[in-house]
Amino acid sequence: MSETALRPSPISPTVDFSAEGIQHGFLRLPHSRDDSAWGSVMIPITVIKNGEGPTALLTGGNHGDEYEGPIALFDLARTLKLQDVSGRVIIVPAMNYPAFVAGTRTSPIDKGNLNRSFPGRPDGTVTPKIADYFQRELLPLADIVLDFHSGGKTLDFLPFCAAHILPDKAQEQKSFDLVEAFSAPYSMKMLEIDAVGMYDTAAEEMGKVFVTTELGGGGTATAKSAGIAKRGVLNLLRRAGIVAGEAEVVPTQWLDMPDGDCFSFAEDAGLIEPLVDMGEEVVKGQILARIYPLGRTGAAPLEVSARMDGILCARHFPGLVKAGDCVAVLAVVL
């Protein structure tokens, strides 16, 4: 090993990625701690391989309080039949497993936000070790990557599947084709607030066809949002030719996040009064929400206004906000 070479990942899979058939197992990550001296974090994984063909890497629980992805993927892992697969499907329903078990966005072990931890490192704490394993072991196996997200406890979203505008237009077109196949009610050309350290960016920089979602939020799922996730993942696998059958495509409304004006942030803390609901049209300058100071009557609320025309596609979920919270996200209807 040269001085600059990274050491091997400490994670050992109990599955063989090259073996034919269905395997349910774990990514075992040693984690020595007070209640288990030689203990491990056991991240559930399913690998389904049937002959030659492309590989799809399907993930949920990148943030631990987002549930449509884990629901769809635990369901898929137990129901997908080997004879319906051509190629390989790798399913990790709860990527940041410690966060998923705790029901929190970040890991309770090291406070790591997995989706800001890429490329990770093999000698870091638990979260960067998970990122490193995906960066160096799982992403290189994949042709297409679907990473489920939702709003978590603090955001709510219109249900959409999304991909990013990319410098490589062929890669971008393949991603948007899978977004269309996913058939969420909305489909987004997505802009990130801060793309550094994201799994998305890691996958895209490797040339992978990368698709993500935001399917609701508030730290729970609904029958409708879980249904969108379940149909979407099967549709995506069918369109990619990995699962037999035609995608059940339904009409979708395409949306665009053209620039940073789509985001509105709270400039002070307080009680938030929404003046616009999800999916409603707004015009530039329109008041989206009022923020009342918590400690006195008679004071004027702070107003949060739209910085562009569009529809409300995401909003802060809890009833109280802090300074700096993302209050509203607008998107342009295409």
Ligand code: CA
């Ligand atoms: Ca998320």
